[in-house]
Amino acid sequence: MSHEVAVDEEFEKRLKAYEGRPAAVAGMGKDPVNAPMIRHWCEAMDDTNPAYEGEDAVAPPTMLQVWTMGGLSGHTGRAQAYDELLGLLDEAGYTSVVATDCEQEYLRPLRPGDEITFDSIIESVSEEKTTKLGTGHFVTTRTDLRVGPDLAGTHRFRILKYTPICRGGGPQVRQPKPARSRPVVNRDNAAFWEGVRRHRLLIQRCTSCGTLRHPWLPGCNACGGLDWDTVEASGEGTVYSYVVMHHPPFPAYDPPYAVALIELAEGVRMIGNVVGVPYDKVRIGLPLRLEFQEYDEEHDQEHDEKLTLPVWRTHEADRPGGDV
CATH class of the missing domain: 3.10.129.10 (Hotdog Thioesterase)
Incomplete structure (x- = not known):
């Protein structure tokens, strides 16, 4: 030994x-x-x-x-x-x-x-x-x-x-950017992620009382009902709250970047990245529009399909010269 x-x-x-x-x-x-x-x-x-x-x-x-x-x-x-x-x-x-x-x-x-x-x-x-x-x-x-x-x-x-993991010292060797972490898909949220893959943002709706809910849950938190269907979000929302991520710097991400709690026009809230505006310009009440972005085309060897995620672009970015 x-x-x-x-x-x-x-x-x-x-x-x-x-x-x-x-x-x-x-x-x-x-x-x-x-x-x-x-x-x-x-x-x-x-x-x-x-x-x-x-x-x-x-x-x-x-x-x-x-x-x-x-x-x-x-x-x-x-x-x-x-x-x-x-x-x-x-x-x-x-x-x-x-x-x-x-x-x-x-x-x-x-x-x-x-x-x-x-x-x-x-x-x-x-x-x-x-x-x-x-x-x-x-x-x-x-x-x-x-x-x-x-x-x-x-x-x-x-x-x-x-x-x-030490990334400094010695000659710098260009490495491919690591793949983003993938969401955990289970029986309760599989239909949501299937909708995202098809570029549709689906919201759960209780068929007993009509309450919309997000994130997806096995039962209604208003009436306890177990049956549900879905409605498709319009894609409009506003920043309800937000944080700016600086640290720790995960390999697949480029800090600083803004992560927001977005209030959808339908009344539910979800978390997502804000794009199309500098992170220090994100503000509560900022109007946003849904987009879908695809990742990991070249980097993820473990999955056959590209990763699709909903992101939120500011309305200001729709104007000429507005994207950053």
């Missing part, structure tokens, strides 16, 4: 030793479950479910992590083991971090006035993995939330601590 392999195995053992150790002990939510935070969440998510209002209101289940957040000042219950683990990964060169995913389990509804306590453990530390961002280790923490003695829910949160 070479010295390098022995060192790697020893390092892996040190990482694995953190599994099962606490990441937070006897943490307490900074605020009880409360109606104002529920209202802000529902407004941001455009969720009008009546279950979240009134005397018998419950909190949206997906707010589970909100009640444990420490804000800028953090929590006093944070355990030393978690910081030690992150420091060990930093020392080994895994200095970058990105949140990858979370899983939640809901065991009882949370209501305004509930006081939240929680404990977290380091559930797992993966072996070294190579990703498109770089090489590193996935760290998963599990947080158990309680109201009094009762377990209310479980939240698993996963990050990747990694060494970024």
